[in-house]
Amino acid sequence: MNLNYAWNRQRFAEPNLPDVESEENAKTVISRLRFVAQFVFIGFAASIAFHYGQGHIMHRGYPWNTYLFDPADRFNDWYNPVASARMGDPYFKNHVAISNYFPFAYLALSIVSCKSHGASLLIYMTLCAALFPTGVYVLWNKTVKPQIRDRSRRWQAALLLAASLGFSYPLQFAIDRGNTDVLIAAFCLLYVALLRTRYASLGSVALAVGIASKGYPAAFCLLALADRRFKQAALPLLIAAALTVVGLLGLAGGLQHNIVGLNTAVTLWHNLYVVGHLGMSHSSDPYHALQYAAERWRLLRIDILLGLYHIFSFEFACVCAFFALFVSPRRWQQVTAVCLAAIIFPDLIADYKLLALLPGLLFIVADREAGSRGRIALFCYAALLIPKQYLFDDNGMSIGIALNAMLLILLAATVLVDPEAWSTASRLAPARLAWYLAVLPFGLEICRRLPLTEIQRKQSHEMAAL
Secondary structure (H helix, E strand, C coil), rough: CCHHHHHHHHCCCCCCCCCCCCCHHHHHHHHHHHHHHHHHHHHHHHHHHHHHHHHHHCCCCCCCCCCCCCHCCHHHHHHHHEEEEHHCCCCCCCCCCCCCCCHHHHHHHHHCCCHHHHHHHCCCCCCHHHHHHHHHHHHHHHHHHHCCCCCHHHHHHHHHHHHHHHEEEEEEEEHHHHHCHHHHHHHHHHHHHHHHCCCCHHHHHHHHHHHHHHHHHHHHHHHHHHHHCCCHHHHHHHHHHHHHHHHHHHHCHHHEEEEEEEEHHCCCCHHHHHHCCCCCCECCCCHHHHHHHHHHCCCCHHHHHHHHHHHHHHHHHHHHHHHHHHHCCCHHHHHHHHHHHHCCCCCCCCCCHHHHHHHHHHHHHHHCCCCHHHHHHHHHHHHHHCCCCCEEEECCCCCCCHHHHHHHHHHHHHHHHHHHHHHHHHHHHHHHHHHHHHHHHHHHCCCCCCCCCCHHHHHHHHHHHH
């Protein structure tokens, strides 16, 4: 019997959630949702009080008077791409902002574009109101709802979740900016929710649209690989590739013209938002926290720091992928590892991108056996949902940059640093997989297949015989 196949069946043949509903399950789920809702509400109220006092009592302007972005720039993450898409050649006639979305995104935006800002905003709000709650509900229906038998308790849990997300800072920030990450988060939620159902192909199409728009949702295909659902792992990537080609051909100028334009726009965006400071003020990634410290205290040159961070982010994504495929003992850990790989691998995590963590949050709420590790992770999730725009310096940078980065690092350590899981995986996994870890520190060759030693081959045959 194939050992790798048997091992994966043992780990993930069934969802890692209790099949038998019980009163204890319901109490656990509701207590966790109540904790998140209370945490979010207190954080939201504290931020409102702070910024109201700074703006209306101390008469300070932006950024002291709001935890969101500059009110003068509201919804421009929607208005600007739509205006560029309407011109037909977004990479070379890009209105005001840099056109750094993938070609399919502009092709889709050109369909819904209109000259009136009011009508354009109505389209955006309608899409958000339709898709995001749908994604949350479908995943809720597959994870949390089965744990609660009583109908009144289900309504209580649903209201607590709705309040937690409605008051959450990443969702508010995304809508305030008019950013499409609200829609991409919905596509990711649908993919994760439908992966183990007969509607998995529909989820794959949804994820493909997200990948063809911004790229980073491709990490969620790891969940299909872990389940040995190779069709659902390949389908989103193939559809996204096809949509990208359609976008390149459909925009003015044709294939080569738009490839050059996209490369130029991404390079310019990288220089301004990653190497520069335009992406720092509302970011959650460790890089910008380190960049701020390095420049303020003259610790390291930015080019050296960025090079080191690229190595770190690549290695981190590899470890998350390996953990999700071969190690994770609980489904919530597996999903969270994939969510972290999706958002930390890029250099910039704008605060709205934290919405990509929501699949992990729902899984941890539903897993009654998450234990103390789960409680720490739940705290990290709740803390990431609240605004932390306090203590600004002269350049408008707040302490939230460092706090969110530290919370993401704590969440990653809570999920990935699981000695028991790694020990179990080292005994159950095919011996060949041990070589994958050996090349990770070099950041070059992840999948080099080295020959097994005689002892490893013997151990592998013995385990397969079991």
